[in-house]
Amino acid sequence: MKERRNERKERKNVRNHWKEGFSKVKENPASLPSGKSSLSKRVDPETSKYFLEISSLLEGNVNDLEERSVLCGNALEETRGKELQIASDKILSHVLEILLQSCSVDQLCSFLLSCANDFPSIAIDQSGSHVAETAFKALALYIQYNNADSAIEQVLRKICQVVMGNTVDVMCSSYGSHVMRSLLCLLKGVPLDFLENFHVTKSATVLAERLKSSSRKSDGEHLAQMQQSFPDLLKFLVRGMLSNASEHMETLRVHNFGTLVLQTVLKLLEGDDEELLHIIPILLGCNARDVTWEGEILSIVSSQTVLGLIKDPAFSHLMEVILEVAPDSLYSEIFTKVFRGSLFDLSCHQCSNFVVQALASSTRHQGQMSLLWEELGPKFKELLKLRKSGVVACLLAGCLRLNTLEKECCQALANAVCLESGSTSCIIPRIFFLENYFFEEKSNWNWPLGERLSTLGCLMLQIIFRLPREHTQQYTSSLTSMESIHVLETAKDAGGSRVIEAFLSSDASVKQKQKIVSKLKGHFGELAMHQSGCFTVEKCFSAVNVPLKEVICSDLLSLQNELSKTKHGPHLLRKCDVARYSNKPDQWRSAQASKETTKKEFLDLFSFETKSKNVNYKAAAPSGVKSPQGPKKKRKGDIMDSLIKDVEKSMAKVSGLGQKRHRSEDKDNKGASDSLEYSSDSTKKKRKERNNDGLSNSCRKRKVA
Structure with a gap:
C-alpha cells in the first residue's frame, strides 16, 4: 500500500510539473508556438461546387487512366492560390487527396x-495534414518504381527550406508531427509498408527486440530493400531543424509531439556515427557550437540534469532511442557518467525503468553488463516487489546475449521468489504469478486456479530455459515437480504453453521432458483444439519416446474430425501421422521407432552436442511477444530433422529395404515441412494496438512492469 501511495504521489508531482510548464507558456506565448493552424479564409461556394462535381465524376464512369489523369490535372490547376483553403476544408480535402493519388508525377x-x-500551415491543420501525407505517399509510390528526377528533388528541397523556417510550429502540432516524420522517411527512402513503424512504436515489438538473445537488429538493417533516398537533403533538413529550434530545444525534448520527430531522426540516422555524434549531445543539452567529438562530450552536460529528464514521460522515450542508436564510444560515456550509481533509483521509477531496460538491452560488452549486475543483481527481490520485472527480464536477456553472469542471474531470481527456508519446488509457480505472490501472504500462498499467468514471468522463464542446464537445474526440478493439474493449467495459458515449449526445446534430459509430458495424459486432444496448445502438443510429440507418442496420437484420434476443421489442426494431424496410426497402428509404431533409431545413430555418429551454445542459445525472441521479421533462420530442431531425413533416405537406398515406407514418410514429412512457415507465423498472437494519432508512443500511459 505504501508503494502505491508513493506512485500516486509521484504521478501527481509529474502532473504539477507539466501544469507549471504550460502556465509559463501561457504567460509568455511567444516562448513556444501553439502548433495550431490559423485559417481565416473559407472556400467560396462556386469553387466548392466545382470540386464536388469533380468528385462525382471520379467516382462515376471515368475508368480510362489517361482521361482520369487529364481530369485530375485540370482540377489541380483550379487549386492555384487556393491550396491552403481547399486542403483545410473537411470535405474538399478528401477530393484533393483523390486528385493527388490519381494525377501524374508532373502535376503532383x-x-x-x-x-x-503555405505547406507548414497545411501540415498543422487537421484535414490539411492528411493531404500533405497523401502527397508524400504518392511521391514515394512513384519513386518506388521509377528513378527520382531533378523535378522531385527540387520540390522536396523547396519544402525542406520552408519547413525548416517553421520547425517548432510543425513539430509541436499533433498533425504536423506526423507530416514531419513522413517527410523525413521519404528523404531516407523508407518503403511505404515500413512507414507506420516510424509513427507508432508497438510495445510488443520493442519488448521482443529487448529480450532477444542475439544482437539487436537496427531499423537500418530492417530496411534492406530501401528505395531511392535523398541523403544530402535529409542531413540538410535535420541540421536546419536543430539550428532553427535551438532556442526551444529544452522544451521540444520533453514535448509530447516534438520528441516523436526527434526519435524518428535518430532511428533514420542509425549507423551514421558522424551525424549522431553531432545530434545526440544537442538533445542532451549541449550547445550546437560546442559539439566537437574528442571523447569527452558529456563534460559540458550536467549528469544530474539528464537524470532528472529521464524521469519525464516524453524524454524517457527519446532516451531509449538514444541508447539504442548511440555509437559505442558515446554509449560508454553516457553509461559511465550518467547512469552509473543511479541504476536502482531509475529502475524504481514508473518512466525511467524503461530507460534502464533499453540500457541493459543495448550493452556492448561483458564489462558493461558486469557494472549493471553490480547495482541491480542484489536488488532482484526489491524490483519484483515494485512491479519492475521488465528490468529483471532485460538483465537476464542481456546476460544470455553476452554469455556472462548466467549462473548468477538464475540464482538471484530463484532467491528473490523463495523464502530462506522454502523448497525450490515453489520457484516456477511463484514466477508464474509474480504480482499475485508478492502482494499476498507468502506463508499461505497457493496456486490461484483460473488466473492468468504473468506475461513477464513467462518471458523470463523462456529466457532461463535457453541457458545451459547446469545453471537451470533448480528450475527444471521445480517444473517437473508441479502437480498434473497445475501443468495442465500452464499448458492452457498462452504464456505458460510457451514456457513448456521452451523447456521441451532445451537441453534438459529426455527423462525430465517425458516426466512433464506424461502429466498431460488424457488432455492432449483438449489442448490441441486451441491454437497455442496445438503447438505445445506438437513439441510434446517431438520430445518423447514412442509409447508416449502413441498416447498423444490416441488422444488426437478421438477428436480427429473436430481438429480437421480448425485452422491449425490439419498440420498437427499430419505431423503426428494420426491417419496412419488409425489405419495401420503397427506400421505407425515401426515408422516412429525407425525415426528414433535413426536419430540416435545420427547423434552418436556425428557427436551432435545439444549443449553447444552456438546452436542452442542463439534463438529468436521469446514467442510470447511479436517480433519484427528479419531473414529466416533454421532452428536447431529444424536442422536436425532435415539431416535425419537425409540419413534415412541414404540408409534406405543402401539397404534396399523399406523403400516404399520411406517414400511414404518423405511425402508426409514434406507436408509437415510445407506447413512449417505457417506454423511459425501462427504462433504470433494477435494483439489490439491503439493508434491515437501518434500518442501511443510518447503519450502512452506507462504500465508498471
Whole structure:
C-alpha cells in the first residue's frame, strides 16, 4: 500500500510539473508556438461546387487512366492560390487527396511547388495534414518504381527550406508531427509498408527486440530493400531543424509531439556515427557550437540534469532511442557518467525503468553488463516487489546475449521468489504469478486456479530455459515437480504453453521432458483444439519416446474430425501421422521407432552436442511477444530433422529395404515441412494496438512492469 501511495504521489508531482510548464507558456506565448493552424479564409461556394462535381465524376464512369489523369490535372490547376483553403476544408480535402493519388508525377510536383510557402500551415491543420501525407505517399509510390528526377528533388528541397523556417510550429502540432516524420522517411527512402513503424512504436515489438538473445537488429538493417533516398537533403533538413529550434530545444525534448520527430531522426540516422555524434549531445543539452567529438562530450552536460529528464514521460522515450542508436564510444560515456550509481533509483521509477531496460538491452560488452549486475543483481527481490520485472527480464536477456553472469542471474531470481527456508519446488509457480505472490501472504500462498499467468514471468522463464542446464537445474526440478493439474493449467495459458515449449526445446534430459509430458495424459486432444496448445502438443510429440507418442496420437484420434476443421489442426494431424496410426497402428509404431533409431545413430555418429551454445542459445525472441521479421533462420530442431531425413533416405537406398515406407514418410514429412512457415507465423498472437494519432508512443500511459 505504501508503494502505491508513493506512485500516486509521484504521478501527481509529474502532473504539477507539466501544469507549471504550460502556465509559463501561457504567460509568455511567444516562448513556444501553439502548433495550431490559423485559417481565416473559407472556400467560396462556386469553387466548392466545382470540386464536388469533380468528385462525382471520379467516382462515376471515368475508368480510362489517361482521361482520369487529364481530369485530375485540370482540377489541380483550379487549386492555384487556393491550396491552403481547399486542403483545410473537411470535405474538399478528401477530393484533393483523390486528385493527388490519381494525377501524374508532373502535376503532383507542380501542386507541391505552388503550395510550398503555405505547406507548414497545411501540415498543422487537421484535414490539411492528411493531404500533405497523401502527397508524400504518392511521391514515394512513384519513386518506388521509377528513378527520382531533378523535378522531385527540387520540390522536396523547396519544402525542406520552408519547413525548416517553421520547425517548432510543425513539430509541436499533433498533425504536423506526423507530416514531419513522413517527410523525413521519404528523404531516407523508407518503403511505404515500413512507414507506420516510424509513427507508432508497438510495445510488443520493442519488448521482443529487448529480450532477444542475439544482437539487436537496427531499423537500418530492417530496411534492406530501401528505395531511392535523398541523403544530402535529409542531413540538410535535420541540421536546419536543430539550428532553427535551438532556442526551444529544452522544451521540444520533453514535448509530447516534438520528441516523436526527434526519435524518428535518430532511428533514420542509425549507423551514421558522424551525424549522431553531432545530434545526440544537442538533445542532451549541449550547445550546437560546442559539439566537437574528442571523447569527452558529456563534460559540458550536467549528469544530474539528464537524470532528472529521464524521469519525464516524453524524454524517457527519446532516451531509449538514444541508447539504442548511440555509437559505442558515446554509449560508454553516457553509461559511465550518467547512469552509473543511479541504476536502482531509475529502475524504481514508473518512466525511467524503461530507460534502464533499453540500457541493459543495448550493452556492448561483458564489462558493461558486469557494472549493471553490480547495482541491480542484489536488488532482484526489491524490483519484483515494485512491479519492475521488465528490468529483471532485460538483465537476464542481456546476460544470455553476452554469455556472462548466467549462473548468477538464475540464482538471484530463484532467491528473490523463495523464502530462506522454502523448497525450490515453489520457484516456477511463484514466477508464474509474480504480482499475485508478492502482494499476498507468502506463508499461505497457493496456486490461484483460473488466473492468468504473468506475461513477464513467462518471458523470463523462456529466457532461463535457453541457458545451459547446469545453471537451470533448480528450475527444471521445480517444473517437473508441479502437480498434473497445475501443468495442465500452464499448458492452457498462452504464456505458460510457451514456457513448456521452451523447456521441451532445451537441453534438459529426455527423462525430465517425458516426466512433464506424461502429466498431460488424457488432455492432449483438449489442448490441441486451441491454437497455442496445438503447438505445445506438437513439441510434446517431438520430445518423447514412442509409447508416449502413441498416447498423444490416441488422444488426437478421438477428436480427429473436430481438429480437421480448425485452422491449425490439419498440420498437427499430419505431423503426428494420426491417419496412419488409425489405419495401420503397427506400421505407425515401426515408422516412429525407425525415426528414433535413426536419430540416435545420427547423434552418436556425428557427436551432435545439444549443449553447444552456438546452436542452442542463439534463438529468436521469446514467442510470447511479436517480433519484427528479419531473414529466416533454421532452428536447431529444424536442422536436425532435415539431416535425419537425409540419413534415412541414404540408409534406405543402401539397404534396399523399406523403400516404399520411406517414400511414404518423405511425402508426409514434406507436408509437415510445407506447413512449417505457417506454423511459425501462427504462433504470433494477435494483439489490439491503439493508434491515437501518434500518442501511443510518447503519450502512452506507462504500465508498471
